[in-house]
Amino acid sequence: MRRWKRWFLIMVFLGIVLGSTPFPLSPQPIDIILTPEPVNPELPPLPDFVDHLPEVLPPAPIRTPPPQFQGKVVYQVDLPASEKAIALTFDDGPWQNSDRFLEVLDTHQVKATFFVVGQHLELYPQVAQHIVEKGHIIANHSWNHTYHPLSPTQAATEVKKTENEILRLTGVKTTLFRPPGGVLDNGMVAQAKSQNYTIIMWSIDPQDYTNISAPTITQRVLSQAKSGGIILLHDGGGNRRQTLEALPQIISHLKQQGYEFLTLPELLAKSL
Ligand SMILES: [Zn+2]
Numbered sequence: 001m002r003r004w005k006r007w008f009l010i011m012v013f014l015g016i017v018l019g020s021t022p023f024p025l026s027p028q029p030i031d032i033i034l035t036p037e038p039v040n041p042e043l044p045p046l047p048d049f050v051d052h053l054p055e056v057l058p059p060a061p062i063r064t065p066p067p068q069f070q071g072k073v074v075y076q077v078d079l080p081a082s083e084k085a086i087a088l089t090f091d092d093g094p095w096q097n098s099d100r101f102l103e104v105l106d107t108h109q110v111k112a113t114f115f116v117v118g119q120h121l122e123l124y125p126q127v128a129q130h131i132v133e134k135g136h137i138i139a140n141h142s143w144n145h146t147y148h149p150l151s152p153t154q155a156a157t158e159v160k161k162t163e164n165e166i167l168r169l170t171g172v173k174t175t176l177f178r179p180p181g182g183v184l185d186n187g188m189v190a191q192a193k194s195q196n197y198t199i200i201m202w203s204i205d206p207q208d209y210t211n212i213s214a215p216t217i218t219q220r221v222l223s224q225a226k227s228g229g230i231i232l233l234h235d236g237g238g239n240r241r242q243t244l245e246a247l248p249q250i251i252s253h254l255k256q257q258g259y260e261f262l263t264l265p266e267l268l269a270k271s272l
Helices: 003-019 048-052 098-107 118-123 125-133 152-170 188-194 214-224 241-256 264-269
Strands: 085-093 113-116 137-140 198-200 229-234
Touching: 085 098, 085 241, 085 264, 098 125, 098 241, 113 118, 113 125, 118 125, 118 152, 125 137, 125 152, 137 152, 137 264, 152 188, 188 198, 198 264, 214 229, 214 241, 229 241
Parallel strands: 085 113, 085 229, 113 137
Antiparallel strands: none
16 A cells, blocks of 8 residues: 555544544533513603703702891991892781782792791792792791780790791791881880891881772882892782782882892892
């Protein structure tokens, strides 16, 4: 046998032996078992609040005056010359038409400060919540709206009981107190000062509680208006139809004059 034939036969033999060996020299393909992708994978549900998130969160209202005003009596606020601002305040509510006052303020996109009487909260508790929900400031105007001298205990009760009721109804801790009738010396203001309240009086008073016409209320407010001023109006304590009627006129005229409407804490925050 010639040499190349012998090599040929050896190679054929080796090919047969190696091809049939139970121990493969090259790895056999491994069966990979692929788990099929779910066609519509179920996503975890979104948390409830996502539905209700506005695209841009409104700024949180300033509720607390700057520390230098705690325990102080304020009639008006000195503002920088660059600012032209004024504050609307409403006393003696909540009352039967208070929600209509809130509607007018909403329509004109104006925020105000409401000094509420504790015992009136018992009658219209939902109004207190509306005041806060709509971004206004709710403030303390005593429980019984009394003018006469009080013992320290009675005065403390007037302030604290109203404070607690506002807190219970709205979750807001009040920081502003307005004495009924503007009486500074019957004990209530001393109590409120000791609790670090800022005492808010006023500089613009059309005396809307004296049953004057809406145009007269408007004219009186406009004639007394100045920057940094605090306007005293009433949404409660009686029929305030004329005040309600005057309110859109007051707002429109003052806006035309370039006034910005601020809540009391906002106005105080801009003080010189
Ligand atoms: Zn009052």
